[in-house]
Amino acid sequence: MFELLIQSIKNHIELTDAEADQICAAMQVKKTRKNQLLIEPPDYCNSENFIVKGCLRLYFLDPEGVEHTLAFAAEGWWITDLGSFFTGEPAKYHLEALEDGEILVLRKDKLDELFETIPALNIYFRKLYQNSIVALNERLLNVISTTADERYIRFIKKYPALENRLPQYLIASYLGVTPEFLSKIKARIAKR
Amino acid sequence: MFELLIQSIKNHIELTDAEADQICAAMQVKKTRKNQLLIEPPDYCNSENFIVKGCLRLYFLDPEGVEHTLAFAAEGWWITDLGSFFTGEPAKYHLEALEDGEILVLRKDKLDELFETIPALNIYFRKLYQNSIVALNERLLNVISTTADERYIRFIKKYPALENRLPQYLIASYLGVTPEFLSKIKARIAKR
Numbered sequence: 001m002f003e004l005l006i007q008s009i010k011n012h013i014e015l016t017d018a019e020a021d022q023i024c025a026a027m028q029v030k031k032t033r034k035n036q037l038l039i040e041p042p043d044y045c046n047s048e049n050f051i052v053k054g055c056l057r058l059y060f061l062d063p064e065g066v067e068h069t070l071a072f073a074a075e076g077w078w079i080t081d082l083g084s085f086f087t088g089e090p091a092k093y094h095l096e097a098l099e100d101g102e103i104l105v106l107r108k109d110k111l112d113e114l115f116e117t118i119p120a121l122n123i124y125f126r127k128l129y130q131n132s133i134v135a136l137n138e139r140l141l142n143v144i145s146t147t148a149d150e151r152y153i154r155f156i157k158k159y160p161a162l163e164n165r166l167p168q169y170l171i172a173s174y175l176g177v178t179p180e181f182l183s184k185i186k187a188r189i190a191k192r
Numbered sequence: 193m194f195e196l197l198i199q200s201i202k203n204h205i206e207l208t209d210a211e212a213d214q215i216c217a218a219m220q221v222k223k224t225r226k227n228q229l230l231i232e233p234p235d236y237c238n239s240e241n242f243i244v245k246g247c248l249r250l251y252f253l254d255p256e257g258v259e260h261t262l263a264f265a266a267e268g269w270w271i272t273d274l275g276s277f278f279t280g281e282p283a284k285y286h287l288e289a290l291e292d293g294e295i296l297v298l299r300k301d302k303l304d305e306l307f308e309t310i311p312a313l314n315i316y317f318r319k320l321y322q323n324s325i326v327a328l329n330e331r332l333l334n335v336i337s338t339t340a341d342e343r344y345i346r347f348i349k350k351y352p353a354l355e356n357r358l359p360q361y362l363i364a365s366y367l368g369v370t371p372e373f374l375s376k377i378k379a380r381i382a383k384r
Contacts, residue, residue, distance in 0.1 A: 060333050068337040070329055083326040086319075093329075115315075122314035123307075129321035134275040136328040137262055137285075141252050143335050144368045145260040176336045 001029065004076050005050050005104055012127045013120045023121075026114055027104040032056075032097035042090035045081040047105045054101015055165055058093050059173070067094075069174040072162055078128065098166060143176065151175045152185050193221065196268050197242050197296055204319045205312040215313075218306055219296040224248075224289035234282035237273040239297045246293015247357055250285050251365070261366040264290075264354055270320065290358060335368065343367045344377050 002024045009015060009023070032038065032054055039045045041061075049056070056079050060068045070093065073079035084091040085108060106114075114121055135158075142151050152175055156163050163171070172182040194216045201207060201215070224230065224246055231237045233253075241248070248271050252260045262285065265271035276283040277300060298306075306313055327350075334343050344367055348355055355363070364374040 060337060062337055066337075068333060070332060082322055083329070086322055086326070119311060119314075122311075122318050126314050126318040126321060129318060129325060130274055130278055133321060133324050133328065134278070136325065136332065137275070140262060140328065140332050140335065141260060143332065145252060145254055145258070 001052065001102075002027070002104070004052055008050075008076055009121075009124050012124045015118075015120075019118050022117065023114060026110040027106055030103050030105050032099075032101045032103055034097060034100050036097045037094055038097060038103075039081050039084075039091045039093065039095035041092055041094065044088065045084035045091040045095075046088075046108045048078055048080045048085060048108075048111060049095070050078050050104040050106065051075050052102040052104060054097060054099045054103070055162060056103075057096045057098055057170060059096065060093055067173055068176075069170060072098075072159055072166070072170075072174065074159070074162060074165075098170070148175055148177045148181065149185050149188065152182070152189065193244065193294075194219070194296070196244055200242075200268055201313075201316050204316045207310075207312075211310050214309065215306060218302040219298055222295050222297050224291075224293045224295055226289060226292050228289045229286055230289060230295075231273050231276075231283045231285065231287035233284055233286065236280065237276035237283040237287075238280075238300045240270055240272045240277060240300075240303060241287070242270050242296040242298065243267055244294040244296060246289060246291040246295070247354060248293075248295075249288045249290055249362060251288065252285055259286075259365055260368075261362060264351055264358070264362075264366065266351070266354060266357075290362070340367055340369045340373065341377050341380065344374070344381065 005027070006015065006020050006023070015023075027050070038049065038056070051073055053075060055072060055074045057069055058071045058073070058079060058081070060070060062068060071079065079095065081091040081093045081095065083089065142154050146154070155171065155175060168182055169179045172179045175182065177185070197219070198207065198212050198215070207215075219242070230241065230248070243265055245267060247264060247266045249261055250263045250265070250271060250273070252262065254260060263271065271287065273283040273285045273287065275281065334346050338346070347363065347367060360374055361371045364371040367374065369377070
């Protein structure tokens with residue numbers, strides 16, 4: 001249950017067994033159901049979520065009711081509305097479970113306690129966040145500089161395990177195209 | 193010279209005078225000239241840059257020679273090609289000085305030393321990075337969900353001091369439109 005989380009942390013910092021136990025004790029295990037909303041604005045988002053099993057999606061619902069997908073996350077990733085989590089302001093983004101699954105929930109107050117007792121966790125999250133910034137810059141660049149065809153090819157490379165797990169309309173939302181246009185892209189690429 | 197940097201750090205963590213001196217001693221002061229390239233792919237980028245005076249731009253030059261602006265940064269901000277800086281791979285982005293100015297350069301090996309001797313710096317950078325992620329998600333959302341008019345209005349709000357300091361073609365590059373189209377946007381907004 002906690003193996004993936006502890007391994008993720010040990011990839012970046014050293015942990016004693018006692019520290020690993022302390023981290024596991026701070027997490028709440030939560031089952032997720034397909035289509036369940038874990039964050040729904042304007043709720044407050046006071047937890048970080050580590051995915052043990054399943055796939056989640058972070059999206060923005062605009063005033064016209066259109067969903068804009070910012071990110072997907074699967075096993076071994078953290079995902080939350082980071083702005084709301086750290087500032088305490090209402091959430092801006094929806095977080096949706098796309099499959100039945102299982103996550104480890106870490107409340108803000110528990111994380112703050114862990115930062116106090118295991119300061120090396122600052123190193124772990126600093127490194128995760130720096131990797132996120134690199135990935136977000138690439139995603140941004142893809143959106144502003146490439147065609148939808150190229151964005152689709154990059155999506156497959158970035159999330160190789162997800163292409164067949166996700167409904168096509170969600171992939172279209174991530175790429176910023178209509179589902180019909182995504183079908184055309186896939187047909188075009190299949191012909192090459 | 194170092195006042196802005198030390199203040200930026202003290203906004204997030206406590207520092208003794210000795211620690212502040214150690215940080216200042218790790219920085220190299222560098223004058224920048226307008227249009228100077230501080231990072232030019234495929235160079236390796238081995239420094240983080242804190243801006244004391246002036247304005248910098250991070251952009252991607254695509255194979256067709258088109259520049260895509262990812263970010264601007266002015267006084268009090270850090271900016272670098274974070275992927276290259278942390279992985280040691282060649283830089284992907286150009287970093288250009290847009291004005292004559294002054295920056296504090298922190299080499300990777302010096303930063304690693306500082307993380308060892310002043311572990312609280314991990315907290316400082318963790319917090320800066322988490323703020324960057326929030327800002328990058330918003331920028332991404334702006335690009336995928338809003339019209340160019342809205343992107344321009346958000347640009348002015350995000351960088352209120354920069355609108356009159358930057359050439360219009362660079363603002364157009366950041367918004368993902370042509371300079372001619374930016375003129376039309378500004379005319380439309382002025383009429384409201």
